[in-house]
Amino acid sequence: MMVVMxxxxxxxxxxxxxxxxxxxxxxxxxPRGDRFDWYVELVRESIAPFSLRSVHAHxxxxxxxxxxxxxxxxxxxxxxxxxxxxxxxxxxxxxPETYQLALVGGSPMSVSQCGNEAEVDTGSxxxxxxxxxxxxxxxxxxxxxxxxLLRIPKHAFPLPAGQADRVLSRRLTPDGVTGQVLCQYLTxxxxxxxxxxxxxxxRLGTIAVDLAAAFLSEHVDARHLQSPxxxxxxxxxxxxxxxxxxxxxxxxTPAHVAAHHHISLRSLHRLFHARQETVAxxxxxxxxxxxxxxxxxxxxxxxxxxxxAAHWGFPAPAEFSRAFRTAYGLSPxxxxxxxxxxxxxxxxxxxx
Numbered sequence: 001m002m003v004v005m006x007x008x009x010x011x012x013x014x015x016x017x018x019x020x021x022x023x024x025x026x027x028x029x030x031p032r033g034d035r036f037d038w039y040v041e042l043v044r045e046s047i048a049p050f051s052l053r054s055v056h057a058h059x060x061x062x063x064x065x066x067x068x069x070x071x072x073x074x075x076x077x078x079x080x081x082x083x084x085x086x087x088x089x090x091x092x093x094x095x096p097e098t099y100q101l102a103l104v105g106g107s108p109m110s111v112s113q114c115g116n117e118a119e120v121d122t123g124s125x126x127x128x129x130x131x132x133x134x135x136x137x138x139x140x141x142x143x144x145x146x147x148x149l150l151r152i153p154k155h156a157f158p159l160p161a162g163q164a165d166r167v168l169s170r171r172l173t174p175d176g177v178t179g180q181v182l183c184q185y186l187t188x189x190x191x192x193x194x195x196x197x198x199x200x201x202x203r204l205g206t207i208a209v210d211l212a213a214a215f216l217s218e219h220v221d222a223r224h225l226q227s228p229x230x231x232x233x234x235x236x237x238x239x240x241x242x243x244x245x246x247x248x249x250x251x252x253t254p255a256h257v258a259a260h261h262h263i264s265l266r267s268l269h270r271l272f273h274a275r276q277e278t279v280a281x282x283x284x285x286x287x288x289x290x291x292x293x294x295x296x297x298x299x300x301x302x303x304x305x306x307x308x309a310a311h312w313g314f315p316a317p318a319e320f321s322r323a324f325r326t327a328y329g330l331s332p333x334x335x336x337x338x339x340x341x342x343x344x345x346x347x348x349x350x351x352x
Contacts, residue, residue, distance in 0.1 A: 022193050024065040032059040039079065046075060047100065047151070048130040049090040054082035055140065067193035069205025073151040076190050078106070081140035087133055099152045099164065100128040101212050103186055106146025110137040113169035125172040125183075127216060132168070148186050150208060158213045159220075166220045178218060178234060181241040182211045210234050235261065236271055247287050248312055254279040287312045288327050291320070295332055296339040305332045 025042070027035040036057040042064060043050050054060060066075035102109075108121045113134045120126045128134055131154075138145035157164065174183050189196070189204060196204065210233035239261060246252045257279060258268040272279050290312045294300050300308065306317045309332070314320035324332045 022065070022067050024063075026063045027061055028063075035062070036060040043084075046073075047149070048086060048096055048098070049094050051085045051087070051090070052082055054080060056080040056082075061144075065190075065193070067189065067196065068201065069189070069208060070202040071153050071156050072205035072208055074186060074189050074193075074208070075149045075151065077145065077147045077149065079138070079145045081107070081138050081145070084136040085134070086130070091131060091133070095131050097154045098130050099154060099157055100130065101150040101152070101216075102126050102128065103148040103150075103183055104146070105148060106144050107138050107142035109145065109147070110139075111135070111169045114165060116169035118169055118171040120171045123174070123183075125174060125179075125215075126169060127164070127167050127172065129165070129168055134169070148190055150186060150212060152209055152212065156209060158209070159216060163220050164216065167216050170219070172215070172219055174215070176218060177238050177241070178211065178215050181234075181237050182215045184241065185211055185237065207233050207237060211237055232271065235263075239268070239271065243283060243286065247283070247290060250313060250315065252283060252313065254283075283313075284323065285327070287314065288324060291324065291332070292328065292335070295336045298340060301336075301340065305336065 027038060030038055036052075036054065039060055039062045040050070040052050042062075043052065046064070046066065060080055062077070062079040064075060064077050066073055102120075103125050104120050104122055106122065108119055109126065111118050111120060111126055111128075111134070113128060114132050118126060154161070172179075174180055185208065189208070210229075214231070214234040239257060242260060243252065243257065254268060255265055258265045261268070268279055272282065275282070277285070291309055291314065294303075294308045294312075295305065306320075309315075309317065309320040314323070321332055324335070328335060330338075
């Protein structure tokens with residue numbers, strides 16, 4: 001099985017530490033006999049001390065990429081079959097006192113902690129605590145393991161420990177809106193980590209914690225324990241997710257968004273006030289961004305501009321042309337021509 005890491009993480013084996021606090025590493029550039037020890041040490045440093053064993057220990061293949069979001073970290077692990085165990089001895093030796101929320105994307109994973117045992121399949125999540133013994137196993141017959149891990153310091157997590165312990169080592173399905181938003185959020189940050197600025201990373205880390213707390217609260221019926229600020233962050237993320245999925249609908253108006261989320265229009269505008277962008281302006285900007293991307297896509301060159309615009313919620317060509325020119329400083333036709341020109345790549349940017 002071949003696993004391809006997202007290009008945004010940088011080259012395999014390299015480090016992208018700096019402005020983006022991005023790290024990308026691979027066992028492939030190490031001598032075969034050193035690879036498993038390297039991975040054991042990497043897990044110790046990035047998660048916690050574990051005992052690891054694998055039938056592929058000699059020549060072990062693994063790739064890891066991580067981005068820091070303030071006190072929070074998102075890491076993506078791709079690895080061959082292995083057994084992992086964290087014992088009381090490991091905990092006494094060193095405990096980072098963190099929670100780990102894992103989104104499983106490859107081979108199913110068997111986990112056990114605090115008397116709970118679960119088989120976690122692709123697309124589901126599982127929650128760990130580094131302060132309790134833990135066992136995990138990724139079998140060989142289903143291909144490589146692939147896990148996107150959200151690492152949260154306990155002191156930064158809003159749920160009380162007693163509530164969090166109730167969902168340890170359980171298969172958590174993201175069936176609801178919050179779960180879907182959380183999964184999309186984690187994978188988007190993972191895949192676009194290189195684009196994040198320093199201030200943006202810290203803000204996104206706070207939102208990630210709030211989303212994780214809201215998701216877990218649903219599984220223990222502890223939503224009343226979330227702070228008002230946390231609930232607002234989650235609601236904003238849910239609204240953003242809904243808007244993104246419905247940009248092509250002509251029914252997507254501020255009033256419709258408010259009604260769908262069972263809040264007043266005034267409350268919706270209050271949620272967006274801190275962004276210094278109205279709800280209507282946010283919808284229009286996102287629609288224009290989709291149109292701009294389609295116009296620059298040579299695979300869509302045969303489609304009339306009016307068809308692409310209507311697909312993203314602009315049924316009137318004249319109105320779309322005016323909005324596009326205002327946003328990007330040139331007409332949709334001129335932009336498409338520039339994007340298609342071999343010696344003049346697409347350079348249109350939002351107009352000042």
